[in-house]
Each structure stands twice: as C-alpha cells, then as structure tokens.
Amino acid sequence: xxxxxxxxxxxxxxxxxxxxxxxxxxxxxxxxxxxxxxxxxxxxxxxxxxxxxxxxxxxxxxxxxxxxxxxxxxxxxxxxxxxxxxxxxxxxxxxxxxxxxxxxxxxxxxxxxxxxxxxxxxxxxxxxxxxxxxxxxxxxxxxxxxxxxxxxxxxxxxxxxxxxxxxxxxxxxxxxxxxxxxxxxxxxxxxxxxxxxxxxxxxxxxxxxxxxxxxxxxxxxxxxxxxxxxxxxxxxxxxxxxxxxxxxxxxxxxxxxxxxxxxxxxxxxxxxxxxxxxxxxx
Amino acid sequence: xxxxxxxxxxxxxxxxxxxxxxxxxxxxxxxxxxxxxxxxxxxxxxxxxxxxxxxxxxxxxxxxxxxxxxxxxxxxxxxxxxxxxxxxxxxxxxxxxxxxxxxxxxxxxxxxxxxxxxxxxxxxxxxxxxxxxxxxxxxxxxxxxxxxxxxxxxxxxxxxxxxxxxxxxxxxxxxxxxxxxxxxxxxxxxxxxxxxxxxxxxxxxxxxxxxxxxxxxxxxxxxxxxxxxxxxxxxxxxxxxxxxxxxxxxxxxxxxxxxxxxxxxxxxxxxxxxxxxxxxxx
Numbered sequence: 001x002x003x004x005x006x007x008x009x010x011x012x013x014x015x016x017x018x019x020x021x022x023x024x025x026x027x028x029x030x031x032x033x034x035x036x037x038x039x040x041x042x043x044x045x046x047x048x049x050x051x052x053x054x055x056x057x058x059x060x061x062x063x064x065x066x067x068x069x070x071x072x073x074x075x076x077x078x079x080x081x082x083x084x085x086x087x088x089x090x091x092x093x094x095x096x097x098x099x100x101x102x103x104x105x106x107x108x109x110x111x112x113x114x115x116x117x118x119x120x121x122x123x124x125x126x127x128x129x130x131x132x133x134x135x136x137x138x139x140x141x142x143x144x145x146x147x148x149x150x151x152x153x154x155x156x157x158x159x160x161x162x163x164x165x166x167x168x169x170x171x172x173x174x175x176x177x178x179x180x181x182x183x184x185x186x187x188x189x190x191x192x193x194x195x196x197x198x199x200x201x202x203x204x205x206x207x208x209x210x211x212x213x214x215x216x217x218x219x220x221x222x223x224x225x226x227x228x229x230x231x232x233x234x235x236x237x238x239x240x241x242x243x244x245x246x247x248x249x250x251x252x253x254x255x256x257x258x259x260x261x262x263x264x265x266x267x268x269x270x271x272x273x274x275x276x277x278x279x280x281x282x
Numbered sequence: 283x284x285x286x287x288x289x290x291x292x293x294x295x296x297x298x299x300x301x302x303x304x305x306x307x308x309x310x311x312x313x314x315x316x317x318x319x320x321x322x323x324x325x326x327x328x329x330x331x332x333x334x335x336x337x338x339x340x341x342x343x344x345x346x347x348x349x350x351x352x353x354x355x356x357x358x359x360x361x362x363x364x365x366x367x368x369x370x371x372x373x374x375x376x377x378x379x380x381x382x383x384x385x386x387x388x389x390x391x392x393x394x395x396x397x398x399x400x401x402x403x404x405x406x407x408x409x410x411x412x413x414x415x416x417x418x419x420x421x422x423x424x425x426x427x428x429x430x431x432x433x434x435x436x437x438x439x440x441x442x443x444x445x446x447x448x449x450x451x452x453x454x455x456x457x458x459x460x461x462x463x464x465x466x467x468x469x470x471x472x473x474x475x476x477x478x479x480x481x482x483x484x485x486x487x488x489x490x491x492x493x494x495x496x497x498x499x500x501x502x503x504x505x506x507x508x509x510x511x512x513x514x515x516x517x518x519x520x521x522x523x524x525x526x527x528x529x530x531x532x533x534x535x536x537x538x539x540x541x542x543x544x545x546x547x548x549x550x551x552x553x554x555x556x557x558x559x560x561x562x563x564x
Contacts, residue, residue, distance in 0.1 A: 117490060117491070117492040118492060118493075119492065119493075119494070120493075121494075136492070137489050137490060137492075139490065164489075166489060166490075176481070176487050176490055177490060179476070179477045179480050179481060179487075180477060180481070180487065180488065180490050180491040180492075180495050181490070181491070181492065181494060181495060183473065183476065183477070184473060184494055184495045184498040184499070185494070186531070186534060187469055187473050187498060187531075188498050189534075189549070189550055189553050190527060190530040190531050190534060191465065191466060191469050191527065192553040192556040193530050193549065193552070193553045194461070194465065194523065194526050194527045194530050195461045195462060195465070196552075196553065196555060196556065196559070197526070197530075198461050198523075198526065199458070199461060199462070205458050205461075205462065206462065206559050206560075207419050207446075207448060208399060208419060208421065208448075208458055208459055208462050208463070209399070209462040209463070209559075209560075210399040210400060210401065210418070210419075210462075210463065211400075211401075211402075212401070212403075212463060212466055212467070212500075212501050213462050213463060213466045214560050215497050215498070215500045215501065216466040216469060216470050216497070216498055216500070216501055217466070217556055217560070218494075218497045218498070218560075219494050219497065219498055220550075220553050220554070220556045221554060221556060221557045221560075222550075222554075224546075224547045224548075224550035224551045224554065225547075227550060228543050228544075228546050228547040228550065229543075231538060231543065231546060232541070232543045235538060235541075238538065239535060239538055239539065241476065241480075242531065242534065242535045242538070243535065244476050244479070244480065245472060245473065245476045245531065246528060246531050246532060246535070248472040248475050248476050248479075249468070249469075249472050249524065249527065249528050249531070250528060252468055252471075252472060252524065253521060253524045253525065253528070256513060256517060256520065256521055256524070257521065259514070259517075261510050261511075261513065261514045262510075264506075264510050264513060265506045265507075265510040266506075267471070267475065268471050268502075268504075268506035268509060268510065269506045270475070270478075271471050271474040271475045271478065271502050272502070272503060272504075272506065273478060274474040274478065274499055274502045274503060275503045277478070277488050277491075278488075278491075278496050278499070278500075278503075
C-alpha cells in the first residue's frame, strides 16, 4: 500500500507512525513544501521516501495534512493527478468550504472529508507521536459521496488506529466545532495576550502563575499558520461564538460592578456541570 | 507541635498530609463547619483529632484554609483566642483586605499572610494529595509585620514542604494575581457557559470536543464557594483585567469581520511567546 502524506508535521507525521506500525506492507511517501521538514521526517523515520505531487499517480492513499487554505488549493490538483482507485482524505478542522470546492469534481468519489479530533499544541515532524489517534473521535462528512470501496479502505485505517467514527454534514460540523474547538483557541490566545501585554515589563511575575493559568493558555502555543486559515474558513460561525462569549463576559463584569456576587456564584455553579460533560475527554 | 487546620479540604488537607509526613512530632487538629468533612478527614487520616475554635489555645500553628470572605471574619477571632507564641497563617488567593482587617490587631505579629500557588480543580477532603506544594511558589506578604521567630516557624514548614518563597506587598499581590490567576478562572467559566448554553440540547456534541477544549475549560470545574468571595475581595483589579480581556476579544472579532487575517496571524504569533513564559510551570 503506497501512502502519500502531504504535510509531515504533528498530524501527518502521527498518521505515518501508526500506519507504518499497523500495515506491514505500507510504504510512506512524504510531500512537504518545506524541504527541511521532509529531511527531518526522513531522518526521524516517519517516511520511507521523499516525494512530490508529480509522483502521486502511484498512491493508494493520499492524506492531506496541511493548513485548510492550502488544502482548498491543492485538493483539486491532487484529485486530478491520482489514479482511479486512490483514496484521498484531508484532516482539516473545517469541512464546508472543502466539500463545496470539490463537489463537482469528476473524482469527487475518491475524496473522503475527515476531521480527527486529536492533536497537541506542538507542531512540526518532531511533534509527531505514536497513538495520537487512539480512542479519539474522527468526524466524517458527506460519507455517501465517497465510493464505497474507498470508504472501506479509509475505515480500515481509522479502525487500526483506534478511532471512533462519527458522521455529520459539513455545515453542522463547522458550526459545532466552532464552539467546542475554535472558540477555545481564541479565548486562550487572547488570555495570553492580555497577560503578556500587562506584565511584559514586570520581572518574574510569571512565577506567580500556577497550573491553572498554564492549562487555560496552553492553546495559545498553537501554530498561527494552521489557525489563521481555520478562522478564515469558518468566519461566520466563529464570529457568532465570539459574540456570545463576549456577551457572557460582559454580563459577568456587570454583575461584578453591581456587587451581584450571589448571581456570580450561581453562574459558576451552573457551569460546574462541565465536570459531567468533560468526563471521558483527556 | 500542635497544628490546627481550619478548613480540611483540598488545600488544608494537603497541608495536613505533608506536615504529618515531615514533622514526626506534629499532631493535626481539624476544624470545619461541615461536620461530614471533619468525619471524612478523620477517616482518611488527614487529621488526628476533630476539634473546634474553642480548643485553639493549645495551638502552635493555625492554618486557615477556608474561603477568603470567611477568613476575614474568623482571622481576628482566632488571633483573639491563640496563645502568645502561636503562628497563624492563611492561604487565601487575596491578601490586601485580610492584611487591612488585622493591621491594628494586638496580635498582628502572630499572623503571616501567605498564598501558596498550588491547587487542582477539585475540592473537599478526598481531593487532598501529598506533595501538592513541592516546587510551587509561596507568596508571603508584609513579612516584616510578623514576629521573627514565628516567621522562622513558618519557613521551616514551607521549606520542608518544598516551596519556593517570594515576598510581595499585598496590593501588588492582588493586582498581579488578578492577571495570572483570577482572570483565567473567569475566561474558563464563561467559555464553559457559552458552550453549554449553545449545545445543551444537542445530544453527543461533546464527543467533538478534544483535549484542547478540556484544558481550556478545566478551571470551570472550580468551587464557586471559593471563587465568588475571591472575585468580591479583588473586585477592582479583576474588573480591570476583564475589561482588557474583553477589549482584546472585541479587537479579534473586528479583525475577523474586516477579513484582516494577516493581523490575526500576527496577534497569534506574538502571543506564541507564551511558550517561553510557561516553561517550568506545570
């Protein structure tokens, strides 16, 4: 099985590790616009061969693991170049624009729209780890538009990597993921910014920060190259979540100004319910 | 050494565990307005004896580990009742109001204002753990107002528990801790609220949430009984941080509306600097 992975970073590289570990016959071909990444991926043993999009005709599976704006550009080109029996899937955090882009492509049935809910705040080939996907949710959109035998090939990979499959239409995916993922990144980035702006001239003040602060700003370490395009793709949904978030913060501020600490207590107690919701996520 | 701990939850209970482990001669007396907590603390072996504030005359050390509003009430009463050679310290997350409250107390020199930057999102006696304080920062305010030999007694405890000491005036403490701790809690609680409000009628949507969301809303599991009084005590500082945070979020929203994704990229890249700052916090 010839697996081509374009974008050998955290996400693509972690696919490479697990596919090599669970498919004895797999050969992994790496494609990356950054030649250093490719050399590093080869040195780390993530890929068997450096390759380019011109060799993609021999692929049985193509995994696109690059920022979503680049995926929109490259997906139709890859579909043009693959053979008839090749499965192409992307792993981006937005799905609607991608599905629209290729909806009329003659090889639409070779494409599977996939979003594995997995990652860390790190990036690059050296961030790739084994078992990143084990036990994680994998959302598949418009599954009915993919050829059945290629769906099966995808499922075999996702199953061996230990993923839990959920099906969803692209518009619902993008709307809900804005709440449970994209908004968290903005809240974390802006928290980091607020504190850095205020404390940048204060020596040693971050000694006062504990594990709670570290946890809440962890996502502010994420890659802008990955996240700016996600926010652009999912602009309307993300703006909606951001407006609701700002409104809730403004209400909190108003309650504080009015000394309505009983209501603040109540808001927090109602939100403690998140304990139950988060059970099972790690 | 008779150590009285009022409030046998996560913080007080974790002090009890480590003091018992590092001072062979220590007897731990528990005080808690919740009788069930006290029974549980005894059953868990956190304390040697159930006690009450009326027995506090025999204390060599009193640790106050209850919400900050209750501490303001009880600290002067405890100072009234202790013997001349007893050290009293609290571990609350705000310091200015407490220091003001006892500034003219005849036993001011028996009190040490302390804030260990340690904790988890859990609460109650069963949340108490060994080594919670090891390697953590412990902020001490107005150290010069405490009798020297009682400072030494406190330092011996903090040293055996493995804490790193920093000195700070109460006003600076409350101002900076609003940024690096209190604001994180509000950002996390309101993120949790925003998502719960939107998704409460959507079955299974939280399957889509990954470790990033879990990390960012972790603090929304925190105890409202502890946090509402902290926000009240530190009202002006917290409102200031909240206003800056909201302004940053509003700028982010404006940039999105204007499709200024290059600037959004830049904001995120500048904030990535948090990686360096967080090194060493866990």
